[in-house]
Amino acid sequence: MIETQFYSVKPTDLNALETIYGGKIVDLIDSLAAIIARRHSGKTCVTASMDSIDFVRPAKSGDLLVLKTAINKVWDTSCEIGVKIFVENQETKARKHLASAYLTFVALDENGRPTPMPKIILKTKEEKRRFREAEDRRKIRLARKTKIRE
Numbered sequence: 001m002i003e004t005q006f007y008s009v010k011p012t013d014l015n016a017l018e019t020i021y022g023g024k025i026v027d028l029i030d031s032l033a034a035i036i037a038r039r040h041s042g043k044t045c046v047t048a049s050m051d052s053i054d055f056v057r058p059a060k061s062g063d064l065l066v067l068k069t070a071i072n073k074v075w076d077t078s079c080e081i082g083v084k085i086f087v088e089n090q091e092t093k094a095r096k097h098l099a100s101a102y103l104t105f106v107a108l109d110e111n112g113r114p115t116p117m118p119k120i121i122l123k124t125k126e127e128k129r130r131f132r133e134a135e136d137r138r139k140i141r142l143a144r145k146t147k148i149r150e
């Protein structure tokens with residue numbers, strides 16, 4: 001299921017070019033995905049990884065951001081969440097892609113150890129596609145993790 005949230009860009013979110021700074025976008029993506037992981041699992045969740053983020057276009061103060069989030073796949077104790085941000089024209093409501101990323105969250109038990117997460121129920125063709133594609137990304141992530149720890 002896709003969750004939608006909105007964020008209005010504030011003057012304090014801007015860089016020297018008067019556009020939203022990358023760290024703010026990362027913060028929005030991580031905070032929102034963390035809420036989704038927490039709500040789904042009912043547990044404390046931590047970000048285990050965030051894949052590369054593409055910043056497609058800038059946004060300025062007063063712009064309305066539309067944040068679309070979906071849990072793509074749950075494995076045992078972890079899940080992949082995709083976040084896609086659009087900037088919405090407030091008159092026409094037309095949306096343009098601003099940035100997107102995939103994150104992995106891990107649910108923790110009361111001792112801070114990874115603990116199982118409930119599975120998701122796939123209904124639509126889109127959900128099934130995202131579920132399949134998530135597996136390929138996980139392979140890349142876990143291979144990278146092994147390399148980092150070497």
Ligand SMILES: CC(C)(COP(=O)(O)OP(=O)(O)OC[C@H]1O[C@@H](n2cnc3c(N)ncnc32)[C@H](O)[C@@H]1OP(=O)(O)O)[C@@H](O)C(=O)NCCC(=O)NCCS
Nearest residue numbers: 045046047048049075076077078079104106114141142145
């Ligand atoms: C995330 C963390 C709990 C994983 O601990 P760990 O000892 O590697 O645990 P495990 O090896 O049992 O892995 C647990 C799950 O996390 C997944 N995982 C661990 N590291 C991962 C990574 N870098 N990318 C993707 N998935 C990862 C594993 O595949 C496993 O998934 P599964 O149970 O669904 O198959 C640990 O690395 C940690 O605490 N990291 C710091 C988190 C943090 O501080 N985040 C920022 C603030 S929220």
